[in-house]
Amino acid sequence: MNFAFEPELLMLRDSVRRFVQEELMPLEAQYANEPDIPDDIRARLQARAQELGFWAFDLPEEHGGGGIGYLGMCLVFEELGKCNAPSFRAQTVLTPYLGPVLFHCTPAQKQKYLYPVVKGEKRTCFALTEPNGGSDPSGMRTRAVREGDHYRINGSKIFITSADKADFVQLFARTVEDGQDRGVSCFLIDKGTPGLRLGQSFELMSPDRPWELVFEDVVVPSAQLVGGNGKGWELAREFLDVGRLIHGPKSIGRAERALQLAVDHANQRTTFGQPLAKRQAIQWMIADSATELNAARLMVYHAAWKADQGMDFHVEAAQVKLYADEMYMRVVDRAIQIHGGIGLSRELPLELMYRDARSRLITEGSSEMQRMIIASDTLSGRSSLNRLNLEG
């Protein structure tokens, strides 16, 4: 077993680390509690990323990306994860918020949707969750009723990230033909299509501000359907598997930053004549955080490696999301405890990280949903209890 990364990948990681330090961190204090950065700053940072050759580093080469694979992506996203400004959390200054659904586009759809997103000219959003429930999308009420070569769509979605900035929506809706339910399908719907509008936005404890999207008699040609009629669940699962895998490196990056702050503070702060770092109570917190961080990192690398081999990583992605996000919550909680009162203040990024970590236990599938996936797999006996599958 070889734990070494390719030198080129480490060079890319180091360059992105410098970019984060030099370009993003100086903006953090100003934008950390904002839902987004101004468009002119985004455009400048995106242009700088393109100039440095990072832009779309993680996307497959065949679609115009850098093609570094999932393992490389995870390594680099750890660096991005260290910065707290929310729009950077959405990675969008270095690579488009995309997901694999658009890879299933027809050649004509790729020209109109995929390539402009890969080039950073268009933005998109992923609309699955509905007001009556996100964990159980089988209760989906949004309907796309076939009328000749068109579909008429009615329904609504909530908590949709970046819906306000998206040039088009990746919408999941139940398709109905001749009065028969044909399963869930994915449609690409352009901003400005009559009947599509933004509803309310949600102010959350984290700076994220997702939106409601309303569809009232939205008529779209059947050519706007992506990946085939009734293929929506497969596309959504593929999107969520990648999304949950990416939760891993981002939580790791943030947890690493929180741990570093805790270590620095424990070394500097003296109470009762000794630095905090000399106290066993503090050392154990640091030891637990360092150990859990390492466990999460190995879990992420293994899941990403499986994804790169073309193996199914659905359960691994659930384990990564569950463990890495809960690890981040615990690490930042301990870091605040080690800091005492100043840890709760807005002078440090820890209180924001705490709010962010809390939110991550719900987004892209709650911890309970990840446990359901893992338990169902483990109890079914369908797969081996040893999920390493290193033999290939």
Ligand SMILES: Cc1cc2nc3c(=O)[nH]c(=O)nc-3n(C[C@H](O)[C@H](O)[C@H](O)COP(=O)(O)OP(=O)(O)OC[C@H]3O[C@@H](n4cnc5c(N)ncnc54)[C@H](O)[C@@H]3O)c2cc1C
């Ligand atoms: C910041 C943010 C951004 C988001 N962005 C997007 C986006 O871009 N696109 C999108 O489609 N969605 C998005 N979402 C929605 C998100 O995926 C859902 O909020 C999430 O899946 C949970 O769904 P829910 O809120 O409807 O909770 P519910 O499904 O109502 O669940 C409520 C609680 O019950 C638990 N629960 C539910 N069923 C069970 C069960 N069987 N057993 C045990 N516990 C159960 C859940 O774990 C949860 O704790 C976003 C949400 C947030 C907060």
